[in-house]
Amino acid sequence: MVLKIIGAIIVIWVALSVIGFVFKALGTLLVIAAVATVGVAAYGAIKGKKDYKQIR
Template sequence: MFWKIVGGLLLAWVAFMVIGSVVGFLVKAVFWIAIVAGAAFLGAAAYGAIKGSGNKKQIRP
């Protein structure tokens, strides 16, 4: 009975270690994807602001 409890605790510990490492990797990956996407968005917004400054069109009713 003692070894079943020790084995269950060991199995739970290994499972938490694996789940923790996977979640940690996913959090880091999502963070860097968000950084790259934010930089691309700001670059596209700056390019559009600079490129479209001389082309002002108005909607006429």
């Protein structure tokens, strides 16, 4: 009985560790994507081309 309880605790701990890792990785990717988006927008604003081609 004690081994089942310890096994359940270990399984829950591993599951929470994996979920925490996934959320931390997604947070890091979100920050990288935000920085890249701001960088591209800033580059476009600095470049400042006036002759835009219309997409048809």
